[in-house]
């Protein structure tokens with residue numbers, strides 16, 4: 001019953017049709033959300049010093065050097081990979097026309113070229129963990145909102161010392177490191193991009209963490225794990241890259257022990273989005289490449305796919321304060337547009353190679369379209385679902 005109420009509240013939020021809101025009502029909602037968060041996370045929610053992230057300047061320079069040494073082919077492949085974000089898994093005909101009958105393989109190759117460069121571009125800012133988190137606490141940085149969100153996952157899926165958890169699309173293993181340090185759980189991370197897997201392995205080993213990382217495309221099933229080998233599962237913003245969600249969820253169901261909890265955070269279109277509305281369609285066309293989404297599920301389609309696989313949906317809601325992620329998206333956008341000005345100036349005086357201009361121009365395209373789409377409640381990357389594999 002509680003689960004039902006939460007699912008329904010999320011689907012029909014009172015404020016979902018508002019384009020903007022007064023500062024005072026937002027402050028009230030933010031305060032309520034913050035109180036709930038502190039009640040859930042206790043003192044851990046207040047203390048975010050124990051970050052698994054390294055010193056920002058070191059991360060920045062490591063990625064900067066990597067980007068400076070990209071080959072022309074790596075840059076060309078990165079730019080060409082954007083073709084997949086103009087397509088959608090739901091339109092197989094167009095996929096086949098554009099990429100040929102073995103389109104799944106082609107998408108996989110594009111994802112590798114894209115993420116092999118993108119992870120370094122993102123690391124130039126506060127999104128080394130390549131996701132904009134739910135807006136959970138006002139006047140708090142993107143990085144700290146990420147930490148808060150990750151701690152809420154740990155709580156929701158019951159991570160404790162020794163539990164085995166799978167992180168699908170694990171980025172550079174920074175979330176995994178935070179989870180292990182925060183709870184003592186042991187994380188297995190899975191990623192299509194060997195470059196990120198290598199960084200994740202080194203980063204976690206340097207911290208003496210017993211986490212492991214494997215290179216694997218989650219569109220290539222089965223996953224290399226035995227039945228019922230994990231106690232929990234989470235994924236952060238990787239599902240739009242999954243060709244067949246019901247099949248993937250069935251596979252996740254297989255590898256989890258009965259009673260295990262799972263947490264999903266992802267990109268979905270919301271009820272206000274109308275594909276036949278030209279403004280909505282144009283925003284979608286611009287935002288998908290920016291956030292790197294191929295598919296655009298809805299909350300209902302995600303829930304249906306989970307149920308079809310055997311899961312029980314416990315909670316389904318936008319995890320951001322008042323369903324609004326825009327303040328954090330805007331912060332990231334402003335940062336990267338400022339960085340772009342500096343990069344363009346340095347390219348102009350030949351201090352930086354020309355390909356920096358190509359990369360930063362592509363990265364900075366359409367950030368404000370994302371802010372607008374979020375404010376109009378047309379789509380979000382902060383939709384959260386908690387589900388459970390029933391007890392045997």
Ligand SMILES: C[S@@+](CC[C@H](N)C(=O)[O-])C[C@H]1O[C@@H](n2cnc3c(N)ncnc32)[C@H](O)[C@@H]1O
Nearest residue numbers: 115129130169170171191192217218236238241
């Ligand atoms: C938008 S990022 C999400 C942020 C990520 N969870 C993190 O912690 O940085 C998507 C992640 O999923 C990985 N990924 C994308 N497609 C994949 C696939 N088909 N199989 C496995 N991993 C994939 C990417 O390499 C990237 O690390």
